[in-house]
Amino acid sequence: MVGRIFHLNDQGEATPMKETDYDAESTLQELLAKHPDLLAGDQIDSEEPRRWLLVTREMAVASQDGDVERWSLDHLFLDQDAIPTLVEVKRSTNTDIRRKVVGQLLDYAANAVAYWPLEKIQAKFQERCAKTQEAPGDLLTAFLDDDREIDDFWQQVKANLQAGRIRLVFVADSIPLELRRIVEFLNTQMDPAEVLAIEIKQFVGDGMTTLVPRVLGQRETARPPGAKAGKPWDEPMFMEAVSVQKGDEARRVAEELLHWIAPQVTYVYWGTGATEGGIVPVITHGNAKFHVCRLSTRGWFIFRFDWLCNKPPFSDETARRQMLAKIHEIPGIHFADDVMTRRARIPFEHLTTPDALEKLKAAIAWLIKQIHAEFEGTAPEQS
Helix, strand or coil, rough: CCCCCECCCCCCEEEEEEEEECHHHHHHHHHHHHHHHHHHHHHHCCCCCEEEEEEEEEEEECCCCCCCCCEEEEEEEECCCCCCEEEECCCCCCCHCCCHHHHHHHHHHHHHHHHHHHHHHHHHHHHHHHHHCCCCHHHHHHHHHHCCCCHHHHHHHHHHHHCCCCCCEEEECCHHHHHHHHHHHHHHHCCCCCEEEEEEEEEEECCCCEEEEEEEEEEECCCHHHHHHHHCCCHHHHHHHHHHHCHHHHHHHHHHHHHHHHCCCEEECCCCCCCCEEEEHHHHHHHEEEEEEECCCCCCECCHHHHHHHCCCCCHHHHHHHHHHCCCCCCCCCCHHHHHHHCCCHHHHHCCCHHHHHHHHHHHHHHHHHHHHHHCCCCCCCC
């Protein structure tokens, strides 16, 4: 059904934008390659939104080991948990989207798991980077945005492929009901693989174009995508991993911080990463959600400026500068200003003294107070 949305400009004028077909499937394919966030990673996993690294477009798939490459997948992406994500794009006017595309993508998946060596995926990524004149190492480091080694990430890609831990994604301007039902059914049957449909509608009006992605086919009873990537962490598992990787002092810091923060937030989200455990204390006010911080089994306490910078009051740079000033009161901790749109990572081993731990708690308490003040109508506290 053709619909409309409205763009409201600064003068309060509403411009109608009409739902419009894409000129060709290649148009939508190019948009995905240029703007991977159209895959709606925040809808796939609201707690740990999926981020995407494009390996290549037109990824060849062989039908048997050493055979001539038989098929071509539209896009191959990796998410931050190194899960290969196979994307096939169709327009709703293409009759193949009803059923044929399902068998097509399942063929790709079955043979990719069997016949894609890690070296081939790495080579395709390097070729793609050469075409765009990007350095593969720099691109991967920026994408991972944590303390993981690049080699470890690639080895996790290999492990995920061998385990069949992959994600299949059908993308179209409109997802037919038949395809949605098939996706829902497959999602309950294909553990550890995950199957999704993403509808990306295009609205055009007055020289503007708006793209609206929506994830379809997920079942309310299905496990979240991260759960397919690894085990659901709990406190004993998390603390044991910290102890093994960083020692007993780091574990003591992690335990004290968790037990101190937990009563002050709405809930604590436990990550389900395959190789790394994470704890995210969350505050909610109505539909608004704030990730206060993150604790990692790799031995990091992390302030999520990358998350906070999009939400009042921290969408205002002044508030982020005040937050950074609080963090800089922790002995031995200093970050450049560009951290205010990224993640500020503090090693647990830098927090083992009573003074450092108390200064960190003071920064967290200030952050929590600003969040509540935003919704309770009180003036945020100034530094």
